[in-house]
Amino acid sequence: MNGHTHVSATEAVHNRLRVWGSVAAVVALTATMVSPAHASETTDDADAIASLIQEAAPATDLSEPGDLVAGELSTEAGDVQSIVPLSAEEAITVTSANGAGEQTATIDLPDEIDVKDGVVADDGTVVFAATDDSGDAVAVQTLDDGSTRIQTVIGGSASAHEFGYRMSGYQPYQSDTGEVIFVSEDGNYVPVAAPWATDANGNPVETRYEIRGDELFQIVVADDSTSYPVVADPSWQWYGPIWGMKLTRAETSRVRDYAAALGMCAVFARQVSIACSAFGSYIILQANLAQGDSPAKTCLFFTAAPVPGVIFRLGC
Known part of the structure; x- marks a missing residue:
């Protein structure tokens, strides 16, 4: 016992x-x-x-x-x-x-x-x-x-x-x-x-x-x-020093191109470890959706925490 x-x-x-x-x-x-x-x-x-x-x-x-x-x-x-x-x-x-x-x-x-x-x-x-x-x-x-x-x-x-x-x-x-x-x-x-x-x-x-x-x-x-x-x-969830990156409307439109998406990912990757080969395709998908959002186009916002690289479409 x-x-x-x-x-x-x-x-x-x-x-x-x-x-x-x-x-x-x-x-x-x-x-x-x-x-x-x-x-x-x-x-x-x-x-x-x-x-x-x-x-x-x-x-x-x-x-x-x-x-x-x-x-x-x-x-x-x-x-x-x-x-x-x-x-x-x-x-x-x-x-x-x-x-x-x-x-x-x-x-x-x-x-x-x-x-x-x-x-x-x-x-x-x-x-x-x-x-x-x-x-x-x-x-x-x-x-x-x-x-x-x-x-x-x-x-x-x-x-x-x-x-x-x-x-x-x-x-x-x-x-x-x-x-x-x-x-x-x-x-x-x-x-x-x-x-x-x-x-x-x-x-x-x-x-x-x-x-x-x-x-x-x-x-x-x-x-x-x-x-x-x-x-x-x-x-x-209050994570202390967290960082996110919001694109302008022009940048959101530009990253529909794969080369531009990779370039923007490289900027983001300086702060967060992320594989740009896969993330670039995700950026393009969300950028195209942002361009079609109604009643107004939206802008992309990348989060660094709690899950690095989640993309939100915010009002510009």
């Missing part, structure tokens, strides 16, 4: 179901029995939701819990500082290093869940519980690599299954291969990790991103087999 209690796979599933069921009950009970004035006086419900998220989320490490000062949780992870106000009306502010010094950006909580002010769980998760008895919630975490993860807890089939995210001064874009970035007016960009969603049985739920105007929406597609609550999330 090694001193550990053996739990069968069946028992593990039953344990998970009990945890998720009790968490849903905690959220609903909190919404109906705890007044907003007293919501910040206990972390029991926040800890329950944080545990639910930890069960559902991909294997990642959280940063050390931050400091709560004047109604804001300030957390540092490497070169990234995240400030999460407990006021549900205020945006998250993240400051990170970049090639020009520091980049500061804000992220709004999704409007689709009407939430109370936040409560800080013991692990540093800031939980914003719904104002009704739906079991819905929004939770904000800082990961140990500095990423900002915003989870939505979908309490039931009648709850919202689409959630929009805005960054002031930034526009979201999606590549043909699915990657998403927010690009600022002055050229900074922030990658967003691929979306995920997990149901109460630990099963993946279909999910995707859509861009509507200046918002990035995560769409969760449940079916008859989905067990609630469901946890879904996008994560903003």
Whole structure:
């Protein structure tokens, strides 16, 4: 015997179901029995939701819990500082290093869940519980690599299954291969990790991103087999000094020629290791698509991180 209690796979599933069921009950009970004035006086419900998220989320490490000062949780992870106000009306502010010094950006909580002010769980998760008895919630975490993860807890089939995210001064874009970035007016960009969603049985739920105007929406597609609550999330990845290259409209038109595409790749390859023989063909394809984009032609933007050489077509 090694001193550990053996739990069968069946028992593990039953344990998970009990945890998720009790968490849903905690959220609903909190919404109906705890007044907003007293919501910040206990972390029991926040800890329950944080545990639910930890069960559902991909294997990642959280940063050390931050400091709560004047109604804001300030957390540092490497070169990234995240400030999460407990006021549900205020945006998250993240400051990170970049090639020009520091980049500061804000992220709004999704409007689709009407939430109370936040409560800080013991692990540093800031939980914003719904104002009704739906079991819905929004939770904000800082990961140990500095990423900002915003989870939505979908309490039931009648709850919202689409959630929009805005960054002031930034526009979201999606590549043909699915990657998403927010690009600022002055050229900074922030990658967003691929979306995920997990149901109460630990099963993946279909999910995707859509861009509507200046918002990035995560769409969760449940079916008859989905067990609630469901946890879904996008994560903003602050990579510090990252670099991207945007072509002008004339350059975008020019690189439809293979020799010009190879020349532009050589410029990009000075910053990022990439094979121009294959990348040149990718540039030509995207340049031709950019020329045909409607209602206006677009310009090519090459990213250096997290995946070097992904091409986005941005407004010129």
